[in-house]
Amino acid sequence: MFSLDFVLKEKELEALKSIQEKTLEIQSLEEEKQHKAVEFRLAQRRRSARDEEQRLKRREEVYNRVKKELIEAESELQMIVQDIERLESMSSEDISHRVAQELAESLIQKREEKDDKEKDFAGRSIQIENLEKSIRDNRERLANIEEAVANREKEFNDIVNQKDENIKSISKEIEDSCSDLDEKVVARFIDLAKRSKGLVLTEARKDKDFEDNIVFICVACNSALPSLCLEELEEKGCICVCSNCGRWITN
Template sequence: MAIVKDFSVEEKLVSLIKLQKLDSKLDQIQILKGELPMEVRDLEDDLAGLNSRKNRVEEEINGISDYINQKKAAIKEAEALVQKYEKQSENVKNNREFEAINKEIEMQQLEGKLAEKHIRDANVELAEKVKQLDEVKKKIDDKSTVLETKQKELGKIIAETEKEETAVQKEIDNARTDIDERLLFSYDRIRKNYRNGLAVVAVERDACGGCYNAIPPQKQSEIRQRKKIIVCENCGRILTDEELAESVEIK
């Protein structure tokens, strides 16, 4: 913070009024953008979440497909073993060998049937995952279209206001250097407390221009004298007389 010289109360008020008007002008530029920046950020977050979900479902689909392929391979292996054991059964020498081979054949046939059941169940799950994937992709397409439109709208507004916004911000930075550090701190604190960003207001129709609470005549007289910084007892905003407020102009 630059060192500032000792200004009179009226000069301090003029600097505060100027800063307030510049800040309010910048606020108006931001209002022109409306809620578009927030909408764009929300849409970007939504898309990031949907893409993560899409990737997760695709991984699940790949996993199920691999599982099905493994079971198909198991079926082929079981069929091959059945053929092998059936061929061996033609050369058995006793009932014990025959029963042992038959048991192996039955076991491999059961393995094949179990693998087929696993494949059927997996195909049901796969169909559900494919359906989920299609739904997610549709949501991504819809959100992407809306996001593109919003980004274009925001880009157009930014292009229209960027030059003015930069110029106003530069004036604000310059105006802040003319204000005492403690006074500037109070101004910033008050401004943050109110959604409309008004920290310095004029007395209008015998009332505070911020909260519209009545200002006593004696207090109004002190405000017009500009001998000290006076704040509204109700809302805490810095008060100035209407004449001084109107005399301060910005580009």
């Protein structure tokens, strides 16, 4: 009732135990790979590199815009200077009194424009210098981050590749062991292993219930085992199935 519908020889049982150990070992290696990914924080490092790239891109866009404005300001300043020089070169003898007054006013206005434009030009020049320094710093930080990411990725990949090689080798051993067993037994074992995190074979452990009565429980799920299951296990030397988790209990 509680036993498997097939009988396993001692050699077959030992083979299944070996397969289970190797399956759990593979599972452990896969978990170690995941833990290493968290430990190395590669995703965060890559995100940091992308963020730095975006900051650099924005600063370069601002730099190009300010650089263009600086060139335009320089051109406008040159035109104002030329206008002032032209106005200053005009002889008062060649113009009327009214025109002379207009000329004087134009000179004052142009000189004010020149002062404003020079201040604007100086301010943009300082802004350009600051942006150039900021861009250099950004590029240096980005280079350092990319180098760190590349080094960590190489170290991580070396570890993962080694674990993958181990997994491949263990998987081959499992495959060889399975080839010596009945296909139906292997199929049921693998199906249960997928549903029970690789742990198929377990044992019964003596314990006490709330009334201090001796009971036997499934080591895998801590559920009490029916007495009939224990009788079959002891009398026939077969494998019982836990009615709660479905794992195979060996004597």
